Amino acid sequence: MTDPRSVGSAALPRLVGARVARREDPRLLTGQGSYVDDHRPARLLYAAFLRSPHAHARIVSIDASAALALSGVTAVLTGEEIARASKPVRAASKTPAVKVTSFPPLALGKVRHVGEAVAMVAAESRYVAEDAAERIVVEYAPLPVVTDMEGALEAASPLVHEEAGTNLLVAREFARGDVDAALASAAVVVRERFRFHRHTAICMENRGCLAEYATGSGTLTLRSSAQCPGIVRDVLSDLLDLPENRIRVVAEDVGGGFGAKASLYPEEIATCVMARRLGRPVKWIGDRREDLLATSHAWDEIIEAELGLDRDGAIVGLRALVTADVGAYSIYPWTAAIEPVQTISFLPGPYRVPTYRGRTRGVATCKTPLGPYRGVGRPPAVFVIEGLMDRAARRLGLDPTEIRLRNFIRDEDFPYKSPSGIVWDRSSFTGSLLRAREALGYDAVRAEQTQARAAGRWLGIGVASYVELTGIGSAIPVSPGMPIATGTEAATIRFDPAGKVTAVFGVASHGQGLETTLAQIVADEVGVPIEDIRVVHGDTALSPYGTGTYASRSLVLAGGAAIMAGRAVREKMLVIAGHLLEADPADLVPADGRLAVRGMPDRSVTVREIARAAYTGAKQLPKGLEPGLEATRFYDPYYGTASNATHVAVVEVDRATCQVSVLRYLVVEDCGRMVNPLIVDGQVHGGVAQGLGAALLEEIVHDDHGQLLSGTLMDYVVPSACEVPWMEVHHLETPSPVTLGGFRGMGEGGTIGAPAAIANAVADALAPLGVEVAELPATPERIFRLVARATR
Amino acid sequence: MKPPKFEYHAPRTVDEALALLGRYGGDAKVLAGGQSLMPLLNFRLARPAALVDLNRIPSLAFIEESGGGVRLGAMTRQRTIEFSPVIAQRVPLLKEATRWVGHLPIRTRGTVGGSIAHADPSAEYPAVLTALEGEVVARGAKGERVIKAADLFQTYLTTNLTPDEILTEVRLPAMAAGTGYALEEFARRHGDFAIIGIAAVVVRDGQRCKTARLATAGAGPVPVRLRAAEEILERDGLGEAAIDAAARKATELVDPDSDIHGSADYRRHLTGVLTKRALVRAMGVARG
């Protein structure tokens, strides 16, 4: 672990904290990005997948002869054939809480969800490939379909994975103290059965990949629209039995990921196998239908929870049972545990919860696999705990902000160990809520609400406070029980002889603006203008070892590594400059692209002169100093840190149509020291937009046969610009005491706070009817039913 | 999502287009703005042997006043309608409805003829055609015929046009000066097809209502004329009680389906809500 105090301070601390415009935008906005589909190597073949129309069926036979007979078709791959070239994926877990099951790249023996890839065609064009896929004759013997997560736990239920002997793939419990006794003697107990429906991420750029196998050198290059090139490289090496140094995974420009592109996908493996088999490049670009069917889904949980409080509104205990529909497969590397276990990990929220028992069950069904999505577990967890806090406030006659203030972990409690074992470092729970109250003009808005109610309008205010674990180091795996290491990232900072800098990272930016924020950090550390820095990321052949971008980690881990590498380079620059100027390095000060002797601005060398000297060799360097000007450093923040925020939504429910309008939306967030407030704002905006989608609009719907009913963007309703409200974003900056630079991760927070804030606002609007909101999204149809039941 | 193979023709005249349709004997489809047809092809839900593209037939795109009405060529873009002074003056309900059709890029390509021939039950133009008691002109091998709105729409995505016919023209009677009108619509997201839409037209005579016209979008397999609700207004006038009664009646006249965006109950409820809103607004703009 690196002690933040041991690495000194930046050379030119002026860009960190500035609203620097995103350097990647001119490229992306003028169509000069480099996405997978922009690449068309010679002799390229196009792939299409034949996907299962059944949710659960035995594959009796596959006959591809008619497909192969079609002109322009090069090859067809089936499950049995690919099984000879690749191992099945098994998302291993160190804990017995997770049952490990196989995820074959192409269905083997049976299909387990509609849209599962059954066969792959490679052809001269995507059109021909789709024509051929249609001609593959698959005989299916339908099996009974498992769609209801609670029904799937009954003894008589058909099994999704025979090898597991049960549909219960994940079972875990966190406990502290005697919660049963605490609830039995609590003055007030509120309970609810919450339902957070199934969602998906919807990236602008669908998933896609392009594999090339160089037969001569035996090297495989996979370009993929992926968040974690490092993880994909490592696992491909194992699955395909190729050494890691012969696999290069590139994720150059990626059009959004939101967690859904953080996992390994069957299409990536199949594309590599096909390219290796044919010795020709093969490209697959997923279309929107495939994206909705076969990119991981999210959340889909039933949470039964009870919160006990004493007469003063202090929490005495929390008890919950989470049941998650994890779908057909345990996704690599996160496993089926990621969503359900995160939910019980974070359920206690930013509160002092003396007794707790959170049990979770991850249940296999015949649906698309569940995977990580912005917030992972926390959007449902925060929806539940914040919903319970509001119910308790109503029962006790307390203002919802007051009950929170009474229960927050206080400044004197930090570091605070939560009942699930997470340690929170100093955060601004109370500060963010007080600031939110003030910024909103809380009392005035309450007064407005009273007037509106008198006029018969349904106006509501919803508050949600949360804390999230970010920038996780090596002490704990990002997903519970996951055996792969996710605790470190590295940076290489290299000067060329002309004095320009290349900074290479193992993380992969897919919209977060890391090319800008990491450059800001590097500029400050080495003391060159940002224009002189090129950030390279998302390419395993170029970068030091790393995994990728997920779990709000990249700025904390890669930023920390940049500080370390930057300071190492800087130190060497000072030594060289001192030698050139015949001065003590300690007497040198930065001045306008130069280093000068303090008080003697004429005695100076430029960065360029220093860099040139570094590569010139012994003649220009102090005795014994190794030539060159670059450094690679690895950073491990060990425990990681935390970000927190309070969100407030003011909504109106239309009495006639039951449509919810968001009138105001306010966020007070604390991500520690901000590198770039412009980008922080952008991350909050995007996150809230997705959280609003979860609260009001987006829902993956299956029928009883496991058929996807929300299979187009007309039916899976993501918010458009018209549905996303103006947001007021306020920042607190409580530097993290435990990370280099004081940074805290913040990529996910918007999505964590918004569902709860909006749900609470809708419930507050409908409070005069005695209606609670326990199910999201709160669609007009659902509100219509709630109101009808309450007013019948 | 790539279409299966099809042949493509771009005739310059309606006669040529009809000859091509004849040649394929029902196995060709005409291509207008492509905003509904292209997704159907890409999903492989439609697999015509050929497309006959109408986009290069200049004679199909026009807006003309004639007699007591307005004639629109089938290939007139929705975007053209949105900004046409003739439409604004003569059939302002159509202009208002156009604002609800999709988004700018869709209206830029989408056509009036395509929207009506496609007969999506949730679309706005079929509701307007129904409320205004308009007609369409169809040409086929056997010549030309005029089809009244009430006869045109058969069921979901189905009209009584035959596969070898082309809808060439849409005819709408001009709305007399002072006619009240409104199109109220509810969709979950801006620009989406209506969950329920109501087109309303009222001709006032003081407190009396000379004529009322109400038609739905999204409330069943075809646009529904709410005749019994209209009669309440024509009998009892445009007072609050009459409007309430008409709105209540409207809910009884529709038999909507359930889907993932709204149940039949909710749609029936919305039919009442939007009927009332449309009538109140229509009354507000009515003179006379």
Ligand SMILES: Cc1cc2nc3c(=O)[nH]c(=O)nc-3n(C[C@H](O)[C@H](O)[C@H](O)COP(=O)(O)OP(=O)(O)OC[C@H]3O[C@@H](n4cnc5c(N)ncnc54)[C@H](O)[C@@H]3O)c2cc1C
């Ligand atoms: C995202 C999106 C949102 C949309 N939202 C809405 C909305 O809110 N409201 C709405 O009404 N529409 C909406 N649409 C549909 C749009 O209005 C289409 O333009 C319209 O449905 C079809 O018109 P088109 O000219 O594009 O016809 P095409 O797609 O070219 O054709 C549609 C069908 O009609 C047939 N056809 C076309 N023209 C003729 C003709 N002259 N004679 C005989 N048959 C013909 C074609 O063969 C085809 O079967 C939306 C579309 C999209 C993609």
